[in-house]
Amino acid sequence: MKNIQFLKKSLLFVFVGFATSLLQAKDAKEITIYTSSNETFIRPIFEEFTKESGVKVNFISDKGPVLIEKLKAEGKKTSADVFMTVDVGNLWLASEAGLLAPTKSEVIEKNIPSQYREPSNKWVGLSVRARTLFYNPKKVKDSDLKNYEDLATKKWDNRLCLRTSNNVYSQSLVASFIENKGPKETENMVKGWISNLATDVFTSDTLLLEAIEAGKCDVGIANSYYYARIIKENPKFGVKIFWPSDGVHVNIMGGGIVKNSPNKKEAVQFLEWATSAKAQKLFASMNFEYPVNQTAEIDPLVAAWGTFNADKMPLYKAGEKQQAAVQLMDRVGYR
Amino acid sequence: MLLLPLGFLLWKSFQISPELLVHVEKYLLWEGLGNTVLLLISVLFLSATLGLSLAWIVARYRFFGRSFFRWALILPLALPAYVVAFVWLARFGQSLPFFQLSCILSFCLFPYIYLILLECFDRINQSHIEVAQSLGMPPGGVLKKIYQPMLFPSLMAGVALVGMETLADFGSVSLYNVSVLTTIVYRSWFGLQSLETAAFLAMVHIGLLLVFVFLTSKVSRRRLADKSSGVKKDRALKEVSPITSLGLASYVSLVWVLSFVLPVAQLLGWGLNDLGGFLDTRLLERIINSLVIASGAALITLFFALVMTLAKRYFDSASLGYFVRLGTIGYGIPGTVIAVGWMVTLGILLGSFHHLTFLALLALVLGLSTRFLSLAQRPLFSAVQRISLSIEETAKSSGASTLRVFRKIHFPLLSSASGIAFLFVFIDTLKEMPMTLLMRPYGWDTLSVRVYQFTSDGMWQAAAAPSLVLVLVSLLPLWFLRKQIQ
Numbered sequence: 178m179k180n181i182q183f184l185k186k187s188l189l190f191v192f193v194g195f196a197t198s199l200l201q202a203k204d205a206k207e208i209t210i211y212t213s214s215n216e217t218f219i220r221p222i223f224e225e226f227t228k229e230s231g232v233k234v235n236f237i238s239d240k241g242p243v244l245i246e247k248l249k250a251e252g253k254k255t256s257a258d259v260f261m262t263v264d265v266g267n268l269w270l271a272s273e274a275g276l277l278a279p280t281k282s283e284v285i286e287k288n289i290p291s292q293y294r295e296p297s298n299k300w301v302g303l304s305v306r307a308r309t310l311f312y313n314p315k316k317v318k319d320s321d322l323k324n325y326e327d328l329a330t331k332k333w334d335n336r337l338c339l340r341t342s343n344n345v346y347s348q349s350l351v352a353s354f355i356e357n358k359g360p361k362e363t364e365n366m367v368k369g370w371i372s373n374l375a376t377d378v379f380t381s382d383t384l385l386l387e388a389i390e391a392g393k394c395d396v397g398i399a400n401s402y403y404y405a406r407i408i409k410e411n412p413k414f415g416v417k418i419f420w421p422s423d424g425v426h427v428n429i430m431g432g433g434i435v436k437n438s439p440n441k442k443e444a445v446q447f448l449e450w451a452t453s454a455k456a457q458k459l460f461a462s463m464n465f466e467y468p469v470n471q472t473a474e475i476d477p478l479v480a481a482w483g484t485f486n487a488d489k490m491p492l493y494k495a496g497e498k499q500q501a502a503v504q505l506m507d508r509v510g511y512r
Numbered sequence: 513m514l515l516l517p518l519g520f521l522l523w524k525s526f527q528i529s530p531e532l533l534v535h536v537e538k539y540l541l542w543e544g545l546g547n548t549v550l551l552l553i554s555v556l557f558l559s560a561t562l563g564l565s566l567a568w569i570v571a572r573y574r575f576f577g578r579s580f581f582r583w584a585l586i587l588p589l590a591l592p593a594y595v596v597a598f599v600w601l602a603r604f605g606q607s608l609p610f611f612q613l614s615c616i617l618s619f620c621l622f623p624y625i626y627l628i629l630l631e632c633f634d635r636i637n638q639s640h641i642e643v644a645q646s647l648g649m650p651p652g653g654v655l656k657k658i659y660q661p662m663l664f665p666s667l668m669a670g671v672a673l674v675g676m677e678t679l680a681d682f683g684s685v686s687l688y689n690v691s692v693l694t695t696i697v698y699r700s701w702f703g704l705q706s707l708e709t710a711a712f713l714a715m716v717h718i719g720l721l722l723v724f725v726f727l728t729s730k731v732s733r734r735r736l737a738d739k740s741s742g743v744k745k746d747r748a749l750k751e752v753s754p755i756t757s758l759g760l761a762s763y764v765s766l767v768w769v770l771s772f773v774l775p776v777a778q779l780l781g782w783g784l785n786d787l788g789g790f791l792d793t794r795l796l797e798r799i800i801n802s803l804v805i806a807s808g809a810a811l812i813t814l815f816f817a818l819v820m821t822l823a824k825r826y827f828d829s830a831s832l833g834y835f836v837r838l839g840t841i842g843y844g845i846p847g848t849v850i851a852v853g854w855m856v857t858l859g860i861l862l863g864s865f866h867h868l869t870f871l872a873l874l875a876l877v878l879g880l881s882t883r884f885l886s887l888a889q890r891p892l893f894s895a896v897q898r899i900s901l902s903i904e905e906t907a908k909s910s911g912a913s914t915l916r917v918f919r920k921i922h923f924p925l926l927s928s929a930s931g932i933a934f935l936f937v938f939i940d941t942l943k944e945m946p947m948t949l950l951m952r953p954y955g956w957d958t959l960s961v962r963v964y965q966f967t968s969d970g971m972w973q974a975a976a977a978p979s980l981v982l983v984l985v986s987l988l989p990l991w992f993l994r995k996q997i998q
Contacts, residue, residue, distance in 0.1 A: 209864075209954075215965050216957075235954040237866060242702050243852060243950065247864075250856040254863020270705055341689045343699055377606055380689050381970035384606070403970065503703040507539035512689060 207233035208443045211244040212261040214430060218463040219261075225459060226450055232443050241267030248276045253437050258444035261303070261432035264345045266352070268300040268431050269496025277433040280445060288452035288470045292491055293429055300433035302492070303451055304460045305467040307401045307485060308350055308426045310419040311386060316395040324421035325350070328396065329369025337373040338385050338397035342506040346382075346400055350426050351506060352498035356490055360501065368509045378512050383407065390415045405465030405478055420485035427487045428495075429469065430460070517853025517882075518718070524711035532709045536700065541716070544696040548679065548720065551614065551692060555678045556671055558618035562767060563625025563670060569764060571633035574749040575757040581764045582630070583994045586623045588771040589936075590986035592943040593620040594683025595963065595979045598972045599778045601687055609688035617678055619771035624677075625670030627932060628891055630997070632666035635898065662898065664731070669894040672728040673936075676844035676886060679721055683945075683967075693717045694846045714849050721844040725837055776983060782976035789977025794957055798978075799985055802942055802958040808873065809880040810888075810938040816881055817888035817933060821896050822922065826914070840886035847883065847946035854879040855950050869953040876951040880941055887940055888933035895929035896922070928996065935993055939986050959985060 212219055216238050223234040237244070241262035248255060248271070260271055271277050272295055279297035286298070293302030310322055321332075328337055340347050354363040375394035379385040382403035389397050407414050432451065434444045450456050457473035460466070465479050569575070570582045597616050604612060682694040693713060701710035752760070783789060792798075820836050842850055858865075858875055865871045899921065907917050941948075945960045952958070959982040966975035 209866075215969055216961075217965050235867065237950075237954070239949050240702070242705075242707075243848065246707065246852055247855055247859055247950070250859030251863050252860070254859075256864045256867065266705070343686065343689070343695065343703065345702065348703055377609070378689060379606070380601075380687050383970045383972075384601070406971070499703070500705050503699070504535055504539075507535065512691065 205233070206231060206443055207235060208258040208440050208447055209256045210234060210236040210259045210261060211248065211257045212236055212238050213241045213244060213263055213267070214238065214261060222456070222459050222463065226447060230446060230450065232446065242270070245271050245274060245276065248435060249274060255435060255437050256439060257435045258438040258440045259432050259447055260435050261430070263430045264349060265429055265431070265492040266345060266349055266496040266499040268433065269493045272299040272433065276436055278436040278438070280434050280448065282445060282449055284449040285452050290469070290471070292489065293469050295493055300431045301448060301452060302429035302431040302469040304430045305427050305469055307467065308346055308398060308428065309401060309485070310396060310421065311389055311399050311404060311416050312396045312419055313389050313392060313415065314417050315415070316392070319419065322396065322419045324423055325398065325426070326366050328373065329366045333373045333396065335373065335375050336395040337370060337375055338388050338394035339370060339374060339378050340382055340385055340399065341378045341380050342503070342511040346428060348499050348502050349428050349495050350398070352495040352502035353426055353488060353490060355498045355501055355505070356494040360505065364505055364509060367505060367511055371509055371511055386416055401479070402465040409478060418482050420483070422486060424488035425485045429492060430466070516857045517850055520853050520856050521711045521714050521849070524708050525715045528708040528712045529706070532704060532706055533712070536709055536713065540691070540696045540699065544691050544693045545716070545720070547690055548692040551610070551690070552675055552678055554614040555617045555621065556675055558614060559622040559674050560625055560667070560671055562618060562622040563629060564667065566764060566767065567626050567629035567633055569760050571630055572750055573752055573760055575752060575760040577761050577765070581768060583997045584768055585764070586627050586990055586997070587987065588620055589623045589939055590983045590990060591620055591772065591775055592982070593617055593681060594687065594967065596620055596775045597684035597687045598967060598975070599775045602972060603778065606688060609690050613684060613688050613690055616684055617681065621674040621677055624673045625667065628666045628670040628894065629663065631928060631932065632663060665894045665897050668728045668731055669890040672725065673843070673887060673890055675724055675728065676721065679717070679724070679844045680846050682846050682848065693720070697846060697849065718841065718845065721841050724844070725841060729837060779976045779980045782973045783980050786973055786977065789974060795981065798957045798959050798962055799981070801956050802960070802985060805873070805876065805948065805958060806938045806941040808877040809884065809941040810934045812877055813881040813884050813888045813937045814930060814934050816885055817892050818930070820889060821892040822918070825896055840889050842883045843886035847944065850883050851879065851947040851950045854882065854947070866954045872951060872953040876947065879947050879951055880944065883947065884937045884940055887936040891929045891932045891936070892926060895926055899925050931993065931996060935989050938989050942982060942986050
């Protein structure tokens with residue numbers, strides 16, 4: 178009898194212990210994020226979220242397409258809750274592959290303009306980067322410049338610098354033109370660019386901007402944040418930014434909820450927080466980009482360049498056209 | 513283990529869309545293939561010239577600074593090619609990309625050939641040469657009859673390593689925008705958004721790689737007529753006139769300065785400009801993580817390589833030979849491709865396991881061993897080829913067991929090659945990025961990942977500080993090797 182009592186008691190003890198450990202496991206909330214952002218930049222933002230919400234963030238970083246394959250392979254066994262990547266082409270691919278879940282959230286819809294979201298919020302833009310024109314003021318006047326297409330005209334013969342077509346930002350720029358102007362006109366424009374090149378294409382926007390300052394070419398196309406990084410180090414850097422009035426090409430860093438996410442509630446909590454004005458300021462300033470939430474503050478260094486008129490095309494269209502863009506660039510010999 | 517990821521790629525490559533196949537064939541494939549072969553040939557020629565001449569000079573002549581350079585010439589191994597590439601790009605701009613790239617890769621990779629040959633020169637039996645010379649054989653004959661058969665397996669082992677690493681290189685070629693097979697693999701995957709096309713091109717790449725591996729092993733076997741006893745003899749150094757000594761010293765130091773001192777000096781310059789880069793709160797953690805992963809990978813890879821080498825020795829069958837060669841091609845496959853293949857295999861089987869630190873580390877280390885097996889296997893294999901079969905037979909006929917043969921003959925004769933093998937894998941793991949990035953446990957930062965975070969975004973000056981630390985950490989094992997080499 179005593180033995181049975183003892184057994185009962187010890188069983189109860191084990192059960193209680195087991196139950197509390199389960200509860201504890203449930204209590205310690207955490208989410209897992211797959212991101213293509215630079216760890217140095219993104220880590221402080223995740224830490225801020227943890228501080229405010231108590232939800233711990235695990236993350237893995239790699240290139241967007243690599244993470245997409247990872248999500249595909251892991252399928253239902255994945256521990257990823259949120260997928261974040263630069264370039265709308267990658268976000269589009271992930272949602273096409275059925276990896277992202279639609280999210281109904283008034284908070285997100287209020288914070289983010291519809292141009293920067295997938296219609297059912299499978300992905301949401303978190304920061305905006307502009308790919309615009311840069312020029313050497315010693316050789317070019319502000320009034321000489323018009324827009325991207327103008328760079329294909331004879332006037333710019335032997336004066337243009339471009340980044341390699343292996344880069345996703347070059348690809349998205351051409352993709353957006355295919356969507357806006359059609360493949361024929363775009364192909365002619367890109368051909369014009371190539372014949373105007375002053376030197377081989379560059380493998381980085383930083384090198385390209387430095388080449389403009391060094392006078393190797395007069396004008397080029399680059400992402401605004403590379404320019405900001407240089408200006409921060411060297412305020413006297415001899416290159417100026419130009420915003421085409423008929424629309425500036427923009428791209429986003431964005432995120433979405435993973436379809437097989439084991440912690441959907443916390444994942445939505447993270448995404449809503451990420452679109453808030455406070456978090457948006459962090460996202461934008463980590464890399465001198467623009468916030469997607471219009472109420473968020475812009476970094477003063479970036480704000481000094483004035484406002485611009487972003488291309489109105491819904492961004493996912495550029496994702497659809499990326500393959501065609503790369504094929505077009507192969508055809509015209511854009512390296 | 514290697515075959516699973518390759519199987520995944522093969523399966524994917526069959527699903528390539530005909531439209532993209534036509535496109536790739538028309539615009540990308542032939543140029544990429546041509547550039548790859550051209551780059552391979554020029555890097556092999558340049559690095560073999562450097563490696564052979566330097567090993568010869570250092571092993572045979574007494575000149576000023578010899579014992580220092582004997583060791584110092586392996587130091588470029590500590591520099592990742594992509595880091596040297598961004599240094600050169602910043603210094604010399606992007607003109608003559610092909611020429612610059614050949615130089616960069618050769619300067620980074622020649623130590624493989626140098627080190628393997630040096631070990632070989634040390635083991636060539638001096639008495640053979642003396643006998644030949646005393647019998648009136650001309651120097652050309654000595655070279656042909658004695659050096660060539662003994663050197664060839666080693667030279668080919670080095671050449672194979674350099675060739676495979678050149679074929680696998682993505683970091684440096686992409687910085688110079690030279691279109692080779694690896695870059696068009698990525699263009700197809702990331703740009704054309706077609707993993708299938710990328711897998712198809714990766715298969716073309718592997719085909720080329722197999723041809724290369726086949727050629728190098730064929731050449732090295734054909735010449736393998738003589739086997740030395742492999743006993744270390746006193747080295748007889750040639751005395752030379754002061755002028756020749758100066759000439760030799762200046763050639764050797766020129767190569768050393770170009771391949772090691774200049775890149776490091778540039779990194780130091782950038783690093784000192786941005787001292788904040790060194791004030792990295794997680795630095796110690798990163799160093800320890802890098803060391804843990806590198807030693808784990810080196811040990812496991814060495815173990816696999818030893819098993820393979822001895823298996824081939826004991827059961828010398830043709831099919832086993834093919835299998836062993838197939839097992840070592842991982843080194844010639846671009847890091848990301850093999851990493852993704854491995855990740856997909858594990859992902860399908862296990863889901864994600866980055867929260868289980870030990871399992872993730874084990875998967876990472878095993879994955880690395882599939883990639884670096886060749887690095888460990890080549891030196892061991894060329895060393896085992898030099899062990900005369902007659903020694904084994906004598907031992908066996910006098911009643912020694914297989915285990916005893918291993919302990920008393922193979923182990924001592926292979927120990928220095930094992931040291932080199934361990935070191936090669938250790939250092940390459942420290943520099944390795946794509947697999948580490950993809951497979952590491954949550955929060956496990958390493959030095960190479962840190963370098964990548966900056967270089968991936970063109971922030972090269974910021975990458976200088978972590979690159980320097982990476983080089984310093986890689987120098988540690990090279991320092992341990994110093995005694996053995998000198």
